[in-house]
Amino acid sequence: MTGEARCSSCGVALSGRGAVHFPCPECGRPTLGRCARCRDQSVPYRCSECSFAGP
Numbered sequence: 001m002t003g004e005a006r007c008s009s010c011g012v013a014l015s016g017r018g019a020v021h022f023p024c025p026e027c028g029r030p031t032l033g034r035c036a037r038c039r040d041q042s043v044p045y046r047c048s049e050c051s052f053a054g055p
Helices: 036-041
Strands: 020-023 031-034
Antiparallel strands (some): 020 031
């Protein structure tokens, strides 16, 4: 991952408690990021490689 890590749902810079990074559950390739707010509110995200969508 290059540059500053960003939330895959809302685009906010990932920092602080509750932010996570993980590989796509479907293809395992790109690293997805989720901020605490989007995780808490189950905001959808989409993988840029395989288009997998998850809450």
